[in-house]
Amino acid sequence: MSTWPIHPLRGGVHPPQCKTLSNQQPIQRAPLAKQLIVPLLQHLGSPTDAHVGVGDYVLKGQLIADSANLISAPIHAPSSGIISFIGPQPYPHTSGQLMDAIVIDTDGLDKWCPLEPLADFRTASATELLDKIRLAGISGLGGAGFPTVIKLSPAANQPIKTLIINGTECEPYITADDVLMREKTAQLMLGIDILARILQPENVLIAIEDNKPEAITAVRGALNARSYHVVVLPTIYPSGGERQLIQILTGQEVPSAKIPAQLGILCQNVGTVVAVHDAVVEGKPLISRITTLTGEALHNPMNVECLIGTPAINLLEFAGLQKNKMNRLIAGGPMMGFTLPSLDVPVIKTSNCLLAASAEELPAPPPAMPCIRCGDCAEVCPANLLPQQLHFYALGEDHAQLQAHNLFDCIECGACAYVCPSSIPLVQYYRSAKADIREQAKKLAKAEHAKERFEFRQERLRLEEERKDAERKARAERLAKTKAEQAKKAAQAPKADINSSTGASEDEIKRLKIAASMAQVALRKAQKQLEIHGTAELQAQVEQLSLSAEQAKEALASATAASSSKAASISADDELKRLKIASSMARVALTKAQKQLDTHGTEELQAQVEQLRVSAEQAQQALEAATRAPDAAKKPAKPELSAAEQAIKKAKIETAMKRAALRKAERAEADAETLSALQAELSQAEQELDTLNQTEKADV
Amino acid sequence: MSMVFISVIALVGLSLIFGAILGFAAVRFRVEGNPIAEQVNALLPQTQCGQCGYPGCKPYAEAIAAGDKINKCPPGGEATIQALAELLDVEPEPLDAVEGEKPQMVAFIREAECIGCTKCIQACPVDAILGAAKQMHTVIANECTGCDLCVEPCPVDCIDMIPVAQTLQSWKWEHPLPPGTLIATDRESLS
Numbered sequence: 001m002s003t004w005p006i007h008p009l010r011g012g013v014h015p016p017q018c019k020t021l022s023n024q025q026p027i028q029r030a031p032l033a034k035q036l037i038v039p040l041l042q043h044l045g046s047p048t049d050a051h052v053g054v055g056d057y058v059l060k061g062q063l064i065a066d067s068a069n070l071i072s073a074p075i076h077a078p079s080s081g082i083i084s085f086i087g088p089q090p091y092p093h094t095s096g097q098l099m100d101a102i103v104i105d106t107d108g109l110d111k112w113c114p115l116e117p118l119a120d121f122r123t124a125s126a127t128e129l130l131d132k133i134r135l136a137g138i139s140g141l142g143g144a145g146f147p148t149v150i151k152l153s154p155a156a157n158q159p160i161k162t163l164i165i166n167g168t169e170c171e172p173y174i175t176a177d178d179v180l181m182r183e184k185t186a187q188l189m190l191g192i193d194i195l196a197r198i199l200q201p202e203n204v205l206i207a208i209e210d211n212k213p214e215a216i217t218a219v220r221g222a223l224n225a226r227s228y229h230v231v232v233l234p235t236i237y238p239s240g241g242e243r244q245l246i247q248i249l250t251g252q253e254v255p256s257a258k259i260p261a262q263l264g265i266l267c268q269n270v271g272t273v274v275a276v277h278d279a280v281v282e283g284k285p286l287i288s289r290i291t292t293l294t295g296e297a298l299h300n301p302m303n304v305e306c307l308i309g310t311p312a313i314n315l316l317e318f319a320g321l322q323k324n325k326m327n328r329l330i331a332g333g334p335m336m337g338f339t340l341p342s343l344d345v346p347v348i349k350t351s352n353c354l355l356a357a358s359a360e361e362l363p364a365p366p367p368a369m370p371c372i373r374c375g376d377c378a379e380v381c382p383a384n385l386l387p388q389q390l391h392f393y394a395l396g397e398d399h400a401q402l403q404a405h406n407l408f409d410c411i412e413c414g415a416c417a418y419v420c421p422s423s424i425p426l427v428q429y430y431r432s433a434k435a436d437i438r439e440q441a442k443k444l445a446k447a448e449h450a451k452e453r454f455e456f457r458q459e460r461l462r463l464e465e466e467r468k469d470a471e472r473k474a475r476a477e478r479l480a481k482t483k484a485e486q487a488k489k490a491a492q493a494p495k496a497d498i499n500s501s502t503g504a505s506e507d508e509i510k511r512l513k514i515a516a517s518m519a520q521v522a523l524r525k526a527q528k529q530l531e532i533h534g535t536a537e538l539q540a541q542v543e544q545l546s547l548s549a550e551q552a553k554e555a556l557a558s559a560t561a562a563s564s565s566k567a568a569s570i571s572a573d574d575e576l577k578r579l580k581i582a583s584s585m586a587r588v589a590l591t592k593a594q595k596q597l598d599t600h601g602t603e604e605l606q607a608q609v610e611q612l613r614v615s616a617e618q619a620q621q622a623l624e625a626a627t628r629a630p631d632a633a634k635k636p637a638k639p640e641l642s643a644a645e646q647a648i649k650k651a652k653i654e655t656a657m658k659r660a661a662l663r664k665a666e667r668a669e670a671d672a673e674t675l676s677a678l679q680a681e682l683s684q685a686e687q688e689l690d691t692l693n694q695t696e697k698a699d700v
Numbered sequence: 701m702s703m704v705f706i707s708v709i710a711l712v713g714l715s716l717i718f719g720a721i722l723g724f725a726a727v728r729f730r731v732e733g734n735p736i737a738e739q740v741n742a743l744l745p746q747t748q749c750g751q752c753g754y755p756g757c758k759p760y761a762e763a764i765a766a767g768d769k770i771n772k773c774p775p776g777g778e779a780t781i782q783a784l785a786e787l788l789d790v791e792p793e794p795l796d797a798v799e800g801e802k803p804q805m806v807a808f809i810r811e812a813e814c815i816g817c818t819k820c821i822q823a824c825p826v827d828a829i830l831g832a833a834k835q836m837h838t839v840i841a842n843e844c845t846g847c848d849l850c851v852e853p854c855p856v857d858c859i860d861m862i863p864v865a866q867t868l869q870s871w872k873w874e875h876p877l878p879p880g881t882l883i884a885t886d887r888e889s890l891s
Binding site: 041091093094095097099368394424425428429431432435436438439440443446447448449450451453454456457 | 741744745746747748756757779825826827828843845866867868870871872873874875876877
């Protein structure tokens with residue numbers, strides 16, 4: 001086996017290793033915690049939805065949360081027990097914000113659900129293997145936590161030529177991968193076999209830094225007949241970064257905004273490979289991981305295999321935490337890790353290290369001084385960037401220049417900040433600038449989306465308005481057409497109809513009716529005015545109006561009579577019906593008026609009621625006459641009758657009016673002369689009415 | 701003398717030729733719409749809230765292109781003013797709004813109180829409210845621009861504008877203090 005040529009990393013730093021602190025003893029098993037906090041987001045991608053409810057009993061390895069989204073990974077119960085809570089819980093994040101989690105009260109039995117391992121992965125198809133890996137919820141255990149199955153399913157036109165197994169573990173303090181390679185070598189080899197079966201790469205490279213001689217020996221010893229290359233790298237930080245490792249091993253630089261798969265290269269962390277082995281060969285989902293517990297505040301630093309969801313405090317106490325010595329707790333290493341806001345946060349799939357550092361070990365950074373442009377940062381930058389330029393652009397929030405200087409290629413390794421003599425927190429500048437740019441891009445995308453929706457809505461409203469307009473137009477056209485047709489018919493009708501005069505006289509009657517009712521309305525209005533104001537002028541006006549109303553009525557009556565006498569075609573039955581309706585309507589009007597009279601009891605109403613009674617009687621009489629003599633007597637009798645009746649009616653109205661006027665004058669306390677004059681007028685009207693009544697009776 | 705004539709004729713000829721070319725170009729390569737208004741519109745937040753006094757972002761963009769002030773957009777805030785000032789090469793002015801810059805809001809319908817009148821649906825400029833007559837309405841939070849326009853037409857006042865909650869996904873690192881500025885504890889530890 002020839003040695004694989006390596007291309008030394010450009011830049012990089014050599015921080016103190018501090019790895020011997022934790023790699024001196026074998027992997028311990030952490031005691032089972034009473035409560036496991038399993039966050040619904042433990043990977044890079046969309047959060048999962050809980051598939052269990054509070055109070056459910058779950059078995060170890062049972063699926064408890066999954067997502068329909070592609071970039072996500074299912075989550076399984078780390079131990080058997082009862083779900084006691086689903087909701088916001090502490091989460092390992094700098095912000096200290098809570099995250100939805102499933103809390104399991106463990107029952108101590110650690111009872112597995114039935115496992116379904118593949119019988120033999122050597123005969124299984126790639127699809128079967130990938131399915132197994134997806135169902136096991138495996139995401140990258142190196143730190144970023146990208147769902148493994150997506151990484152393992154590259155596009156068909158980009159076959160993976162080189163598979164890199166990343167065992168570099170370049171960050172100080174962390175030894176989880178080191179001890180894993182020493183103790184789980186057989187599983188690691190089988191895991192690589194599985195990945196090789198899925199991807200069919202030309203080369204498989206196992207990269208290990210030269211500060212892990214035991215791991216190198218163990219892996220070399222387990223190779224057997226396999227043609228994998230174990231590549232030993234000189235120790236330098238950050239050789240374990242994906243892009244940096246690819247550059248060291250292949251000399252190829254992964255272009256900006258591209259992924260290694262586009263160069264035919266794929267990187268997997270050793271921990272992930274062992275998890276793949278467990279999922280395929282043993283059928284176990286990813287429910288535990290190896291985490292380094294280290295730092296000077298721990299009495300007994302070590303590596304533990306702990307269940308996902310175990311609170312950090314439980315593990316730290318297991319490792320002998322000296323609380324008074326601990327200055328801060330860091331998740332991950334000292335270079336790229338972040339300070340944890342609380343000790344209650346659980347271990348998740350990406351937690352590779354808990355560093356309980358003392359104040360002497362990791363002192364707080366001294367206050368930042370202005371940049372002196374020494375250029376040390378540019379020399380150590382493993383991504384070939386210009387950190388000080390980026391720093392100044394970040395200070396000025398010049399997003400265009402930041403992007404022009406490839407800010408997004410920064411892997412936030414912290415090498416620049418490590419060497420900075422002014423101790424400027426450079427990485428924090430880059431992180432906040434990146435966040436700002438991402439936020440703005442998001443806002444812009446949202447604005448664009450909102451604009452699209454707004455314009456779509458405007459268009460929709462416009463179309464709707466147009467449609468309504470069109471409908472309105474069509475309706476108007478239809479109406480005009482039907483009207484025109486009616487007019488045409490009406491024009492044709494007189495020609496066809498023999499009795500053309502009837503139609504004409506009908507129109508005439510209609511006209512007269514309208515005139516009569518209008519006169520009546522005018523009269524009523526004037527009467528109301530009179531009632532309110534009571535001047536002599538108004539009185540005169542009312543009288544005149546009543547006269548004209550009477551005239552209009554008479555004209556109408558005569559016209560009706562004439563038309564009815566002319567209209568020989570109207571049958572007696574129709575006439576009878578008409579009369580019946582008229583009489584009943586008159587009766588109804590009478591009862592109504594009487595009711596009104598009962599409640600209010602004014603003079604005017606009295607007069608109205610009388611008038612109505614007369615008209616009702618008249619209608620009744622007409623009806624009776626019509627029923628008695630349907631052929632002969634009816635037609636000549638009617639106009640005569642109505643003329644006499646009209647006279648009486650007129651007299652009656654006159655009388656009532658006079659009476660009302662008198663009453664009003666009395667109420668207004670007018671002088672005796674006017675009163676007596678009005679009295680005289682009234683008595684005269686009453687006399688007239690009497691005589692009329694008598695003559696009418698005589699006539700009948 | 702002939703020299704003068706020749707030069708006059710040559711100049712007239714040249715001006716005619718270039719005039720023709722320019723005239724043709726003006727017709728052939730005419731830009732549709734107002735390109736400045738388009739660019740301004742791209743910088744506005746598209747909430748269509750009308751707080752600038754114009755019925756939507758595009759009318760305001762057109763007004764800015766026609767010379768209106770650039771500081772009338774509260775949802776955009778200082779960032780938008782800066783971007784507009786840069787684009788139009790004018791001095792940025794402080795935001796012209798009573799309440800100043802507000803955080804990103806999202807409408808929320810208290811569903812138990814909704815009577816299903818559809819008035820808010822008609823008011824929403826981006827169709828972010830779902831519902832039908834006499835059916836409960838709800839806001840599609842992802843589509844809501846927080847423009848406030850649905851609050852006023854609600855006859856039962858069941859719409860609240862709530863600030864968008866910060867999630868782990870939207871959390872971001874703060875800017876470090878600029879070099880040279882020390883916080884009190886740093887000064888103490890130094891001295």
